[in-house]
Amino acid sequence: MINIRKAAIIGCGFVGASTAFSLVHKGLFSELVLIDADQKKAEGEAMDLSHGRPFTSPMHIYAGSYDDISDCALIIITAGANQKPGETRLDLVHKNIAIFKTIIPEITKRDFEGILLIVANPVDILTYAALKLSGYPKERVLGSGTVLDSARFRYLLSEHLTVDSRSVHAYIIGEHGDSELAVWSSSNVSGISINDFCELRGHYDHEQAMNRIYHTVRDSAYEIIDRKGATYYGVAMAVSRIAESIIRNEHSVLPVSSLLNGEYGLRDLCISVPTIVSGKGAEQVLEIPLSTDELEKLKSSATELKEVLGSVI
């Protein structure tokens, strides 16, 4: 039986703890299980978060074990090494696949019937690994993908254009990593194409602005890691947004990472493209219109991921 009000977070480091904090504020769940290889860390986070309970909706937060997860509606996996300055996400693959090989069998041993949401990096590779290791139907395993990157993109566009970022509709797709791409061809502000809106706001040097914004988005994690050692607040908010769409069965379109089955001419890998996210998980991958150049970039991003998959799975 699934308890729709119950979730677990596996990995209570910077990202796991910040995700828990964000979920507490959303009030989506009434029970949150925290699991970490370092049990004391999970206990400390559960205590700290619980002390804020008088200020939020009632929620039982505790450090638990895998025996507590079987009735969860959602399990979020943030366990794994993070990037050190100069490391790419793909550099983490061997360490974090080894960690997933211990975590996923613990989950499948229990009668878990909910959704697995992967956040640890490299998220596209680990989402694929979780799918294969679990044997779950493809909808039930998704990665946070480029939801964070797309939020960074919308934020930077909103700053450039002095407009509310919620009115900016634009996606980063592909790998959550160095080969990701911006879908400029359909980017718009409330239906007005991005270049037209730029001109409305007095910006005419499209090429230069597009290059600057794309590179800033793509390199955001490196810039943050260089300054404070890790990124966690942005991703925590992205993850709780995905959780919200799952738990409230919202059918929101979010660029999560999930298994492609021929869409965009790609198959047998997990990569981010706009997807309907509902109580079923990654319910339907959408094929949005792409320019020839964007489709080529998506395919080359997929080729990079396939090469890594070939070396580890």
Ligand SMILES: NC(=O)C1=CN([C@@H]2O[C@H](COP(=O)(O)OP(=O)(O)OC[C@H]3O[C@@H](n4cnc5c(N)ncnc54)[C@H](O)[C@@H]3O)[C@@H](O)[C@H]2O)C=CC1
């Ligand atoms: N997808 C995304 O957009 C983002 C992903 N990340 C990724 O999230 C992951 C976590 O990052 P941080 O929280 O900064 O790292 P961290 O080092 O602060 O936390 C990792 C936690 O995982 C735990 N852990 C390790 N092995 C475990 C196991 N077998 N079972 C349970 N817990 C285990 C550790 O004890 C630690 O508490 C990294 O892979 C990082 O690259 C980080 C930011 C954004």
Ligand SMILES: CC(=O)C(=O)O
């Ligand atoms: C670390 C990471 O994946 C990010 O902040 O995008």
